[in-house]
Amino acid sequence: MNESPPVYRFAPSPNGALHLGHALSALVNHGLARAAGGRFLLRLEDIDRARCTIAHERAIEDDLAFLGIAWDGPPRRQSEHFGDYRAALEALVDAGLVYPAFLSRGEIRAFAERHREETGSAWPSDPDGAPLYPGLDRKLPEAERAARIAAGEPHAFRLDMGAALAGLGPLSFAETGAGSDEEASEIAADPAVWGDVVLARRDVPTSYHLAVVVDDALQGVTHVVRGRDLLPATSVHRVLQALLGLPQPVYHHHDLILGPDGRKLSKSAGDTSLAELRAAGLTAADIRRMVGLPATAEPV
The missing domain is CATH 3.40.50.620 (HUPs)
Incomplete structure (x- = not known):
């Protein structure tokens, strides 16, 4: 065949x-x-x-x-294709793995700063350097959640990473490394370092993480080749693929083109x-x- x-x-x-x-x-x-x-x-x-x-x-x-x-x-x-992402999000909601989170970015930063001042130790950050979501509203009563959403309170939908990982075994992904002809090696995924990642927002029914795994599956993508800066994000993509029953591509994260100051090139810069x-x-x-x-x- x-x-x-x-x-x-x-x-x-x-x-x-x-x-x-x-x-x-x-x-x-x-x-x-x-x-x-x-x-x-x-x-x-x-x-x-x-x-x-x-x-x-x-x-x-x-x-x-x-x-x-x-x-x-x-x-x-x-x-x-927002409907595709909404369906995936609803499947995770139905599984009890997603919750509405009401803290803004500023409030998360303020929480992390208070933690540092009160304990003398830094609040953990994700691989991009943003403080992890503290999960203060992870266990809010359903009635309170519904009331706050109905009142128009800004919110995002976050993956309960602890609950998600509790039902999965060890995760890994195939990575071909620096050479396209190399045999793929298995790299252990570590989604926990990202905490409760955003999967959608009130006004946009998806995030990059959710959309990319849904698109790759629907388009039959077998090989994901992208910059090395996205290597850590692959751990998030693996947990979403596992939860949604999506196929796992082979990954290849190539070196970045850097500017004279050593940083990666950027549109915003x-x-x-x-x-x-x-x-x-x-x-x-x-x-x-x-x-x-x-x-x-x-x-x-």
Whole structure:
């Protein structure tokens, strides 16, 4: 029986211009997909409707075409599939693993500061450096939760990580590391370091974590290739895959393109965009060399 061809994807957010880091990820995904005779998908992660625009979508498509990247089928826009994420969230709610959380980011930071002042020790933070949610409203009576939601009180829906992990055994994921030809090794997942992560908000029925695992499953993605900064988040994705009965892709987290100051490139920091490099006369071959790839793609 023939195996299905592998499926790769590039999933930018259309909330700004692509930079060299995006170019590396797109080129690596596209190259691996074509070399394996597989499919390459474009996904537009546009759940932030306040910042994502059609103009940014068009710019992304122009940049990819400039790099010689073609995708299979129409792009998947997350904003057109909120029902998929809502169904996944409701399954976790029905399982008793999600609760409405009412503390704002500022209130969480204030709680962490009070803890430090009162105990002399720091409140734990997640891998991104944000203080873990203290879970003060994890066990609120259902009637109080309903009343506060009905009153329009801002809230998010968080995964009760302790309860989620209590029903699962050890989790791991297959990671090919720094080389695409390496045998995958199993890496132990540690979702607990993230605490009770946000899965949705009152005005948006999903978070990045929930949407990405649902999309990868629905699109049949077999290989997730992305920057090394997302390696810790894979632990969250593994617990959600396990809870929802979703397939587990093979992961590959590549090195990042860093700026002169040693930090990763960022849209919000205004790092030089691909459009600016194109306007300055650079070619696709120049971009490939700048991100450490051969000037021309290897023949398939």
